Amino acid sequence: MGSLIAEEARLAEDIGAFIEATAPALLDERQERAAWGGGAFNALALRLFEYQYQASPAYAEYCQRRAVSPEHIAHWREIPPVASSELQYFSPAAALGKGLRGQPLKQHQLYLYLTALMPNLRAHLLPDLTEHDRLRIITVARDPEPDTEAVLVFSAIALRFADSDSASYTNNHLGVAAALSKAEAIGEQVCLMGHAHALAQFAEHCRSVGLSFRLNPRSRLLFSGGLERERERMYALFERVFGINRLWCVRMYSPAPGGSQFYDTALRLRACGREVSADSDYLCGPPWVRVFIRSQAGGSRLPETKSGYVTVCDLSNFSNLMVVQSADLAHPLPPTSGGRERFALI
Incomplete structure (x- = not known):
């Protein structure tokens, strides 16, 4: 042993x-x-x-x-x-x-998980940010939250890049709406995060009450889960309600518990100087x-x-x-x- x-x-x-x-x-x-x-x-x-x-x-x-x-x-x-x-x-x-x-994981196992998580996440979600940059991160959470892999990722990115006005809102549509309205008013860049169903539910609520936002054009959205066949409808909903173009919406996919994540590639490709088109809609790993x-x-x-x-x-x-x-x-x-x-x- x-x-x-x-x-x-x-x-x-x-x-x-x-x-x-x-x-x-x-x-x-x-x-x-x-x-x-x-x-x-x-x-x-x-x-x-x-x-x-x-x-x-x-x-x-x-x-x-x-x-x-x-x-x-x-x-x-x-x-x-x-x-x-x-x-x-x-x-x-x-x-x-x-x-x-x-x-709990042993210290070196936790180190390995975080060592793998952060560069992959940054490259696909925040390739334009430096180590010293901060942005407003608004997490739309659910209670209970079934996607524990996503919670780990959301927490890691918030700990590293969240500014002082960032927050997580659990089953709180009013809180999310107020935070987005404040960011919209001052032109603050936002990273909106959550499970696809939680984000879609909030967006549908906003649409039902006639509420929409025009966030800073460099705002982005990270989501986990959701059905593949509903993705296009969801992107259209997010753009209509949040003003976030689908090329700034990043899907996160976790094929195995405790392992690496896969992400949409549009933001990473743009950071590499590549042209982004419909053909860029694929996943690839680190x-x-x-x-x-x-x-x-x-x-x-x-x-x-x-x-x-x-x-x-x-x-x-x-x-x-x-x-x-x-x-x-x-x-x-x-x-x-x-x-x-x-x-x-x-």
């Missing part, structure tokens, strides 16, 4: 160093090929697989039933994914009695995550235009499992010139 604990600390440190080294590629496409290529990712993935295999007897048995063990594989693609709905049975966190959500689409029958990676389940190999998902298959369907898209995988949810 002592050697496993020692490897846990070394591995977290090495993965953290990889994340910090490759994070600049999120906003510098000249670094993409180096960040997404080479063998460093695979070497770390194999080490993390061995650690998770040894730390969770249930996961080891799961892999053995599929004739997979650390000494017999050479590439992360050979690691069998576990369905996100079954992580509680197989993850090292569950094996050690920590649970998947809401429990350099410490690989994503592939598996067939609904559980097969291997699919060619373009086929649909299947989003499956991720995420180095930052240290306490749960690295290779996870979500319940979400997507179309794979051609990778970027630097090798970055892309996909569109269905």
Whole structure:
């Protein structure tokens, strides 16, 4: 057990160093090929697989039933994914009695989660802000809040970039309206955050009483959840009520508990000097995550235009499992010139 604990600390440190080294590629496409290529990712993935295999007897048995063990594989693609709905049975966190959500993490595990979270979030939501910039962050919250992953992200961005007038409003339409009215009156840039349903519910309330806002044109909106088929209607509602163009609306997608998030790319592409169009409506991950689409029958990676389940190999998902298959369907898209995988949810 002592050697496993020692490897846990070394591995977290090495993965953290990889994340910090490759994070600049999120906003510098000249670094993409180096960040997404080479063998460093695979070497770390194999080490993390061995650690998770040894730390969770249930996961080891799961892999053995599929004739997979650390000494017999050479590439992360050979690691069998576990369905996100079954992580509680197989993850090292569950094996050690920590649970998947809401429990304290060891210091180096928390460090790794935050190290992965912030550069990815900044690149996609706040690429135009410096370390010293602050803006008004208004969070539309629900009680109870079912999306704990989103709460962590919202809290992290608020702690880092919120000004003194920022606030979170739980089931409080009047409070949100007053905060937006104040920001509108002084031309303050706003970041509006919340679950899609909470934001849509507030926007529908505003529309029903004839209330709308024309926020600073550099205002933006971050949301989690929502149905893919309702997204266009929701964007139109947000633009009508808040005055925030859809290209400044950023969707957050979390395929696995405790892992990295995926975001809409329009703001990041603009910050990279790229033209943004309807073809830019896709999701892609950071350099410490690989994503592939598996067939609904559980097969291997699919060619373009086929649909299947989003499956991720995420180095930052240290306490749960690295290779996870979500319940979400997507179309794979051609990778970027630097090798970055892309996909569109269905």
